[in-house]
Amino acid sequence: MHVFVKLFAQYREGRFKTEERTYKEGICAQEIIEELELEKVSPLGVLMVNSRHEKPSYTLQEGDIIALFPKVGGG
Amino acid sequence: MADLVYRVNMSNLSFKIEEVPAQWLGLGGRALTSTIVAKEVDPECHPLGPNNKLVFAPGLLSGTSASNSGRNSCGAKSPLTGGIKESNVGGTSAGIMSKLGVKALIIEGAPKNENVFYQLHVTKNHIEFIEVPELVGLDNYAVLEAMAAKYDKKVAVMTIGRVGEMRMNLANISVKDPGGKLRSHGRGGLGAVMGSKQIKCITVDAESYKEVTIADPEKFKEASKVFTKALQENPISGEGLPAFGTNVLVNILNEAGGLPTRNFRAGNWEFAENICGETMAENIKARGGKTTHGCHAGCVIQCSQVYNDKDGNYLTSGFEYETIWALGANFGIQDLDLIAKIDALMDDLGIDSIEASVTLGLAVDAGILAYGDGEKAYELLSKDLPNGTPMGRIIGSGTHILGKIYGLVRVPTVKGQGIPAYEPRAVKGQGITYATSTMGADHTSGYAVATNILNSGGYVDPLKKEGQVELARNLQIATAAVDSTGMCIFVAFPALDDPKCLPALVDMINARFGCSLSIDDVVNLGKTILKTEHEFNIKAGLNSADDRLPEFMKYEILPPHNVVWDFTGEEIDAFWNF
Incomplete structure (x- = not known):
């Protein structure tokens, strides 16, 4: 199935901003985080799927847009 | 002495x-x-x-x-x-x-x-x-x-x-x-x-001063070390803010559908990538300038920056998310360099870059200029405004008065102050802060974005009503106390997530003055400040009817989440039950 993966802040370095990627059915967000070795860069801050906050255990569906951010802040 | x-x-x-x-x-x-x-x-x-x-x-x-x-x-x-x-x-x-x-x-x-x-x-x-x-x-x-x-x-x-x-x-x-x-x-x-x-x-005068006296210098030094370490080790204050500045928020608010766009008509913007913190950091890297810069001596977070133009010449510093959002998504400028040029102009003129830019967003609805016309905005701000022409004075009056003069309804203000950078319908805890803050719509007075969007201090779903009043109340109390210490509000990020941070801050106050405040005392100070300010406002004629968001947010549906502002007056007023 196809999933759109968006990366932000430090996670982009040496990776990509947005990519349409192919995964097996039933994959969860945590597996994508591990595949991309994101937490070697910085701990996961925020995970959104289709603009809603989700947990790493979320099971992805065809066409989902997953957005991954390290801990960021401002104000 | x-x-x-x-x-x-x-x-x-x-x-x-x-x-x-x-x-x-x-x-x-x-x-x-x-x-x-x-x-x-x-x-x-x-x-x-x-x-x-x-x-x-x-x-x-x-x-x-x-x-x-x-x-x-x-x-x-x-x-x-x-x-x-x-x-x-x-x-x-x-x-x-x-x-x-x-x-x-x-x-x-x-x-x-x-x-x-x-x-x-x-x-x-x-x-x-x-x-x-x-x-x-x-x-x-x-x-x-x-x-x-x-x-x-x-x-x-x-x-x-x-x-x-x-x-x-x-x-x-x-x-x-x-x-x-x-x-x-x-x-x-x-x-x-x-x-x-x-x-x-x-x-x-900076020549004849003496260092401040510290009642217990050893204790102060010890607490100060713990506090500094908490700031430096926190991933937000120690890593994210120095690397990308506050403007890192463009993408996360955009993704969450909470980035007010086209004068609060939508919660995301198709051009966010042009103005985001990541783009800003890339430009700084390519052009010279600095990603880290402190606004005051002793800052270890260094969220500010020096932002240069394509030729490497200084454009601006202290280039903040709220200004970039307001001139970008809300007013429509897609060129980060032009936003920087206007930011620097606003510094020199001495105007509130949030109020001025939210006013420009509304000025589009008033027909004064076109969405995204940054050149015309620069002209209004550099010529009409400081020369006090009638149009300059209309802009100079701020969002609320501009709305009245032009008979507009979609006027994003609370207590006359322009709403900044976070869409209340889609970041509801922040909406409660905007409604209830004694300051009018002020994002810093109780930054519920932290817990609604950034997973700092836990998580409260930004699109639901549950838990938002309590969140906004606790944050406003804590912020009032922090604002009394002289601390930058960004110490809140480690304070929300690192149990060593707040006690070290209180220890420093005790060591400085030789007193023995507890964390509860500091929280009580925050409560007292809010109540003192609230009482002043009531005597000044501001009552619970002023603790409300603009009415259009109740009936205009905000994409992409298709949400409205759905708190009752009674629910909002419960904020003051403490």
Whole structure:
């Protein structure tokens, strides 16, 4: 199935901003985080799927847009 | 040596140096400005009349070696909101005032002769009143230059530009930072209050000060180490903010559907990537400049930056998310360099970059200029506004008044103050802060975005009502306390997630003054401040009907989540049950 993966802040370095990627059915967000070795860069801050906050255990569906951010802040 | 209160009367150009009353001894920053304004200012007074007072007070830890303690508070009755105002700033003024032993500077009265502007020069136990006809009609950087030529280069400077002289609601009070650039007491039109006192600038002597006294230096050093470590080890204050600045928020708010776009018509913007923090950091890397820069001495977070143009020439610094959002998604400029150019102009003019930019967003609906027409915006701000043309004065009045003049309904204000950067319908905890804050729509007064969007201090679903009132209440109480210490609000990120951070902060206060406050005492201080401010506002005529978001948010459905503002008045009013 196809999933759109968006990366932000430090996670982009040496990776990509947005990519349409192919995964097996039933994959969860945590597996994508591990595949991309994101937490070697910085701990996961925020995970959104289709603009809603989700947990790493979320099971992805065809066409989902997953957005991954390290801990960021401002104000 | 004990700190003292410096009191200035502009009606007869006199000053008094007073001992600090016992009940003010444990107060600093916002706690002190709000206490003084509430006690001494008639809530019914005209904000620009002789009975309003302008109060400056450095934080409790300002002037010490504590990291990030260089914030100075300024308070008055606000001409923008009609309520109490506290706006705090980095720069050098807090440290220098503290080291000179100035607990608070209270400015009252107004000169009889309306044609004269003054400089106040504050030295140890003395204030000099200097007529400055040569500075009238100049903007901030020219004033900084003149003061640098006159005094030691470290002299603290607080100044207003032409917009402040004309007492417009957009006017801020600008403060020199350690790099000779500007920081602002931004919101609420405090520059207009300074203009009404006919004070062009205030300088504070940086040559004859002494270091602040610390009651228990060993204990202070120890607590300070723990505190600094907490700031440096937190992934947000130690890593994210230095690398990308506050502008890292563009993408995350955009992704969450909470980035107000086209004057609050949508929660995301198709061009966010053009103006986001990641793009800004890439530009800085490619063009020279600096991703890290502190707004005050002792800052270990360094969220500020130096942003250059394509040719490597300086464009701006202190380039913040809220300004970039307002000129970008909300007003429509897609070119980050043009946003930077307008940001620098606003610094020099001495105007609130949030209020001015939210006003521009509404000016599109008014038909004054087209969405995204940054060149025309630059012209309005650089020509009409500081020359006081009728159009300049309309813009200079801020979002709320512009809306009234043009008969508009989609006017994003609370208590007359423009709503910043976070869509209340899609970040509901922040909406509660905007509704209830004693300051009007002020994102810093209780930053529920942290817990609604950033997973800091836990998580409360931004699209649901549950838990938002309690979240906004707890954050506003904590923020009122932090605003009294002189600490930068970004210490909140480690404080929310690192159990060592807050106790270390309280330990530093205890070591500085030889007292024994508990965390509960500090929380209670926050509660007292909010209640004091709320009471002032009620006496000034602001009641629960003013603790409301603009009505259009109740019936205009906001994409992409298709949400409305759905809190009842009763639910909002429960905020004050503490």
